[in-house]
Structures are given as C-alpha cells and as structure tokens.
Amino acid sequence: MVKSLDDKIFNGVVYVILGLCGLAAILPMLYVVSVSITPFGEVLRNGGFILFPSEITFSAYKTLLTESNIPKAFQITVLITVIGTAVNLILTGLMAYPLSRKNLPARKFFLLMIVFTLLFSGGLIPTYLVVKSMGLLDSIWAMILPNAVWSFNVLIMKSFFEGLPEELFESARMDGAKEFRILLQIVTPLSIPVLLTVGLFYFVGHWNEFFQAIFYVTDRTLFPLQVIVREILMQSQQPLENAENIMPTQTMQMASVMIASLPVIVIYPFLQKHFTKGMLLGSIKG
C-alpha cells in the first residue's frame, strides 16, 4: 500500500498527540504504583516523589490482604457487581428499546419521566424510608435495587438503538418475529458496543459503590470494598484526634487504591476490541 505524504504527516500528528496523552496519564499512575510498593520512609526521603522505586516491598499489599477487612469486602463487591450489572443491563435494555421506536404512543411522556429524574430527586431521607419499608436494609439488595436503572444509561442506549437501520426491523416484522425476539436476536447482537459501554458504566458504578453501603448497611460483614478503601483514605483527610489512631501511610493508601481498582482496570483492554470502527455493521451486512 502506498501512503501519500499527507497521510504520513497526518499519522505522525495523531501518534504524537496520542503519545502525549498516554504519557500524561501514565506518569501519575506510575507514581501511584511506585509509592504503593516502596517503603514509606523511602518515599519521604525522596520528598514524597518516586517514579522508579529503588527498593521494593509488597508489605502494604500483604497487610491489606491479610489483616484488613478487604478480602471479605472484595467478595461482597464482586457479588453486587455481577448481580447488579446483570439486573441493570436487562432493565435498561428493556426500557431503551421501546423508547427508541419513534412511533411508540406516549414515548415523550416516558422520556420526560426519565430525564426528570436526572434533575430532581427526593433526597436522602425519603429514599431511605422506601428502602427501609421494603425490608432491604442490611442486605446486598440495598446496594443494588435503589440504583437498578440509571436514567443516563437508558438515554444513551436508546440513542444507539435509534441509530440502527430501520430496514432491519421491518424485515423482521414481516417475518412475524415478536418484539422480544427482535430485541434479543437482532438488536442485541448489533448493539455490542453500546451494551459493553453501558455495561462498563454500570460495572464501574457498582465496583465503586460506597454511598448506598454506608447508608443502608450497618452490618460490617456486608461492607463492599470501597467502604474499606474510603476508610483508609479518609483517615488522611480527616484524621481523628486520638492518640491510638494508626494513620495509614501513603504507601498503604496507594496500595489500597491499586487493589480496589485493578480488577476494573484489567477488564478494559478486553472490551476495547469491540469498539473498532464499523466492525459490527460491516460483519452483518458483509
């Protein structure tokens, strides 16, 4: 393939900018990783700045994984993330598909109903009362159901569904396919990128869950990961004024962040290949 000069320049510019973006992101991340595996005294000796550790220790990780509540909390987080994301995707898909059909009677009403909740909420107390009256307090469902559908994600998904070519639906309807089957067998396979995107949003949302946990759960054995991580990080922000308090070192803080975010970080590269340009429609139509 012969590339024109323009093309080469264009590519060059693209690579340089991308390289810079990557660098801007990696340096601070490298710092987080390095601090997490360097003895804290060493970090301080370097004025708090370390990119390449001169001395490596995994003691912070070891402490966190053996002496803290993290292992138990990790299980809870995996549980709510898996169940939660599944519930989210099913409900969101079921809402988004009908709303993407522009001839649906009362469509505008439903859409406004969803947009409205993005802007207005009743506040903490009434929501707590609902969760309480449904008997969800102190259960993993208290961390799943109150956020079963995000309005934002319904709108995103709906917008993607709207972009699907109309002919697909018409031919399916002529076949006499029922709407549920159209959704499952035609729309879903064509919507992998958006399903993964929205799925990722939900997944990350559950993974980072702490807000509902600290409100609706008082049973320590049900606390998810981020509640524990938050406890470690909060101590540096609002240290308690008592002599016994053992302040987690920066090394410990960074290690807790690494443990908590590693799983969400590693899944991303696996999703990326589905975001390749035009891949899906091309393969269907091809």
Add this chain to the structure above:
Amino acid sequence: MLTISLLGALLAGCSGGGGSETNEGNTPSNTAKPSNEVSSKPIKLEIIETGNNLPTPDKDIIKKELDTALNIDLNLTVYPSGDDYANQLNVRMSSGNFPDLFMVSRQQLIQFSEQGLLLDITPYMDKLQQTVDYIGEDSVKKGMVDGKVYGVSKSPQIPYNTLWIRKDWLDKLKLTVPTTVEQLKEVAEAFTTQDPDGNGKPDTYGLTGGKMGAFSTVLGAFGVGMPGNFYEKDGAVVNALYDPAMKDALALIQQMIGSGSVDPELLANSGLQHQEKAIKGQAGIVYIDWPNMTKEQFVEQIKTVNPNAEWLQIAAPSGPGGQFDGSWDIGATPGRFAIPKALEKEPEKLQRVFDLLNYVSNPDGGSLLVQFGVKDTHFTLDNGKPKMTDKAGDVGYSWLYQFTGRPEMEYLQAKFAMQSDAIKFANDQPRIQVLNGFIDNPEGFNPADADRYIEEEIAKFIYNKRPISEYDAFIKTLETSMNYKAFLDSANEQLKALGYGG
C-alpha cells in the same frame, strides 16, 4: 414485673432493635416459651459512632468480651468520615430506625433533644452512678440542655499539642532553643535562609503547622486565643478578635510570613500535611501533637529520611502577653453519646445500655477491657499498673468501645510508656482556657459565613494583602454583614449565666 421484663428481653432479642413495632411480638406463642430459654437470649444493642479500623465481629475480641459479660449482642458500626456519620444518624433519626446508643455533636444534642428524640437521662441518674463517678460532674454538665441531661459525655481529655523544633538544625547553625517570640522569629528565619540541612538548596522553611494552629504559641505570647475564641482576661470575658493584643500578634505573624520563613502553603495544610512536611525535613519548627511526632511509626520515618534528625519538644515562647501554649477549650468534650427516647418503651434494653455504660466505666469491671484489652493476654497488671504485652496491637481498636472515655493521663502513660515524658510535658504547658464549648449558636446566625469571613480576612492580614490598619473595618463588617454582633451578645449572655466574666 418479672414477666414484663423477661418479655422485654425476648422481644428485643427477636426484633433486632427495631424501634416501635416491638409490641407486635406480644403474642401467646411467644410468652409460652420456657423462661430459662428467654432469659438466656442476649439483647441486641446497636451503637454507631465515628471511628475506624474496627475488625469484623468474628475477629472483634472486645465485642465478644462485652457480649459475654453483659449478655448482649453488641453491634457497633463506625464511620470514618464525620459527614458520613452525620448523614447516617440523620436518616436513621428521621426514619425512626434508632440506634440504641449513638455519638452526637453539641449541635445535634440540642436539636434532637428539642425535638424530643432523645431520652432525658436525668431521672435515671441513680442507675448511672458508676458512669457519673467515672466521667465526673463537669462532664455530666456538658451533656445538659436546658438543665436536663440528654447526653453522656466522655471523661475529659488532656492537651497534646506543643511546638517541636529540629535540635540538629539549631546545633548546626549554632542557635539556642528560642524562648521568646522574637527569638522564634529569628530561628525560623535562620532555618529558611541558612540552609540548615546543608544540601546547598533553599528548600527549607522555619515554621509549619495545621492552618492558623501553627501560630497558636505566637498568639499565646500576646495572651491572645485563636480568632473567635472566648476566654477570661482580667476578670472579663473576651473574644480574641476583640482582644486589643490581637493586632500586635497579627503584625508579628505578618512579619514572619513576610520574611519567607513560614510554610507558604500553611493555610492549605489539610489532614496531617504539616507532619509530613516536618518529617520530610522541609520545616524545622512545627506545632503538632505528641502522638504524631513520637509514635514508633513516625520516629522510624524521621530516622529513615535523615538519621541525624532530632526533634525536640519545646515550651511556648514568651512575649508581651505572657507565655501560653495555644488555647484549650475547657467546655469541649472528646465525645458524647445519647440514647433515643424510644428506648423508654423497652426498659430491659435500656437497662442493658445503662449496664454497658456502667461496665465500661467500672475500674474493677470493663474499664480495663476497653482501655487495654483482655487481662493477661493484651496487658498485665504490675502492682496495679497496667503493662502492655506484645499482643496489645491486636486490640488497638479498643478505644472505639470507650463510650465514657478513660482516665486520660494514667491511660496514656500505660499505653504509650515510651512517650511518657512528651505526654507530661504537653499536659503541663500553660494554656489559655477557652470557653467556646459552653456556647451554643443563637438562631439566625450562620456560623459558616462568619467563619469563612474571619478566616479569609485574617489570612489577608497576615499575608499582607490587607493592611492591619483596616482591622477595625473588618470587625465592623463582621458585626453587620455577618451578624456576628448577635452571636457575640448571645455568647456573652450564655457565659455570664455560667458565672464567667464575674
């Protein structure tokens, strides 16, 4: 009587602490159960407070000990962030899902008690004799609103903060420990300009600390408290902002900052950033508490950064207004707990809450447990003096169960034997006795706006962005725009009622 109280035990055991619905359990099938089974059932108690590092219940030794001793099933939940805690408490109070014992701020104590949510403990004082003896009458008063006791305050704390200085830097520059504010200023300047760490770079500062706290001793040398503090001076109650010496103190601080010898980001230091700066060797004088300078963890860090570093705890410098190591609020308490009014209907459970409070307040009972852990495992008694064993670290969280506090001095001496001298030194320093803990905010006064204005303008004065000659104009704006006058009048009145200021 007996059946009723047994019933109470049963109900509480079944309902898991659910407030008012417990009457539903009053069915024949329940009462028909054999009584011995009933009484053996532990009562569930739910307690919430701020704190951290509490292990899960299966690993919580203190909980297990308390459970067996009192026949309860104690469920303590701690919140690392004060805001999370406040929100949690508020939603639970609003939804009638009351914890059986919970930590409250003074403001919450007032509001909740006014709304009838808290149990008036006054009639039960005889049942809490042990607790009262433990915390002292003064602490009981701190839990009062309108003459009624609504909260159990912890026994008082002692001050921890002092100035710390780099002895090795002083030696290197052939300086002596500063004893006056003028000397403090000079030493701070020398630490900034004369390269005390000998690395050839101008990368050190004299003084650091947490926000304005860094200047506590400087203000103290002028006999002035922190901005906004109330204290007695020559028999009258004074607010530090109105103290005539305040301007002089600010002028000196302004000179110190102007000379570049103070940590430039001092007012932005949040958390323990000042400590970190001190340990890193970026500042040679820091105003900080002894735990954060002398606990092994930090001593080790200091030595790793610089094996020659030597921090010396020093007395406050003297000045025209005397010598005070900052201020100490005698009206404050390290924490207070309240009981929901709803517990009135569950006398058995209420009794267990009292039992718990008395137990952790009993020097011959659970007090040692919540202070030091299990006897002969985590500590031993040596001639009646507790000594920590090497297992003591396993119950490092036991302070979370000190609902009524602890005998501060003896406790710290035992628990922090290595830091014993620093503890005594900090406690012995003269301090301005501040009365703010006794003052409740009047209606219609937004302390947030006033606080911001005070902090902001004081920052401008000391950073020389506003001339100190405009100090009176600042006070005037504060009084009018920020409604500070109303607060001032109310505060003076409240303090007068307590007998302060003659």
Add this chain to the structure above:
Amino acid sequence: MEADQSLLPASRIQPTPQKRLQAVLRTAWRFRAFYLMLLPGVIYFIIFRYFPMYGVIIAFKNFAIMDGITGSAWADPWYKHFKEFYQSPYFSQLLSNTLLISCYKLIWGTFPPIILALLLNECRVRWLKSIVQTLTYLPHFLSWVIIFGILLTLFSQNGGLVNRWIVEAGGESIPFLTSTDYFRSILVGSEVWQNLGWGAIIYLAAMASIDPTLYEAAKVDGASRLRMIWHISLPGIQSIIVLLFILKLGHLLDAGFDQIYILYNIQVYPVADILDTWVYRTGLQQLNFSLASAVGLFKSLIGLILVLGANRLAKKWGEGIW
C-alpha cells in the same frame, strides 16, 4: 409502519371522545409488547425515584426530624430557605464561581474526549491505540484524595516538582494551589486529566456503529482523512455528542463538590467556593436540611430550564432527546 399510517386519519377527524379513547386503546394494544418491556423499569422509577420525591417539599418547610417530612410545619414565608441562601453575603460570588467553573468544565470536558476518540479511531497502529486507550482510562479510578496527593507532589511550593524546576531555572516558585490566579485552572485541568479517556469511551462506542462502507466510498472519491473525520466520523457521533451535552447542561450548577471540597483552601475561596460547598458548610453546622433542599431545588429548576431549552434547540437540527 402500517400502524403509523392507520393512526393518522384517526387523529385528524374529530371523533367522539369515546371513539377517540377506543382508537388510543387500540393503538396502545398494538404496542403492548413494548409497554410490557417498559413495565419493570417504570415500576422501578415510580418506587425508587418518584415516590421519594415528596421529599422536595422540605425546601418549603421547617424540617423537624420528629415530625417527619409531611408533618413538619410550613416555612413562613414559604420562600424562607431560599431567602436565607439568597441573603448570604456570598450569594453572588457563589453563583458566579459555580457557573464559571462549571462552564469551563463543560467546554473542556466535552471537546478533548471527542478529539481523543477521533484520534484513537484514526490510529492505525493497534498496540499504540490499545495502550493509549487503556492508559487514559486509568485516572478515572483515582479518587480526589489521591489526585490531591499527586497535585501536591507536582505543584506544591514545598518541593513540588514543577516549582523545583522553576526555581532551578532561576524563577520564583508559583503558588499554584493557594493563589486565586491558578486555582481554577488546576480544578479544570485535573478534571480533564481524570476523565479524558473515560469520556472518550462512549464516542468510541458510537463510532463503532458507523457504517464502514461510508469510509470506503469516501476513500474511493479521494477524500482526505480530515475530510472523512469531518464528514463521516463526526456526523456519526453527532447524536451522542448532542445528547451528552444536553444532559451535562442539566447539571450546570453542579461544579464538582467532591473535587473542590478536597482541593480548596481558605486562600482560594473567592474563586473556588461554590453553592455545594457553601451548603455543606452551612448545613453541617446547623443540620439544616431545608436549606440544602432549597438550594438543591433551585439547582434542579435551572437545570430543567436549560435541558428543555437545549432540547428544543437541538430538535431544530434534527437531534434532541425526545
């Protein structure tokens, strides 16, 4: 399609109410599968989102915990809490800070992720694309406490890396974190950094749905890559761009509480104190739920107006949410 055509005449002729109802019901029946799909979601919205909404009335009440939301007495006058907020000496500063910071973030939070997504889409080197995509995604998972730590090591005047360079180059150290001149840039910059890659995900997903034959045809016509971006990629993600922009407008008065609360300090209050931080400080000390609720309602109303307006505008270009 058929359904559409049969609907039209029915709605044009003015039938009796009874007949109209019948027609509506008949159409609805034809869409019953769709309504069935909507049902679980709608139930969720009603229970968890709409039912608690009665809580907004505490903005007009003197909320007392004991009396509950419905039982508390009405505020006198009804706008008492709005007035309290309006009468703060800092009101105008708070509002302008909120709007300014939010607008900066809106602009800087919208375009860079789009550009990144376009560049990633143009990247022909698979490994570079994959690595940059992953790397830029990482910072999203750092909480503000951690980012604050990173900012300190970079920008502090006490040995921050940037200031060390400046001083070594013979300059004066710059108070990045405590000066009103730099603070907003720090806020916006750190937010862009945190969310650059995360924000790009959705555009990348949108571009994955563009028909590749469009690019092929353009290539045959000899269109340059820039032209293809302009004429194919951008229009392909236009509806998502518009959607996100409208939704962001709805939160124009949320300038980012978490971030500002952790990063700000008394010296930068004049440029950094926003509605939410003020509510937080005021509410925390006074346990004033009604005030917080009033400010929240104010923010939501402004958001609603902006969303409705923006949607109307967007519809003129054929986009829009509904």
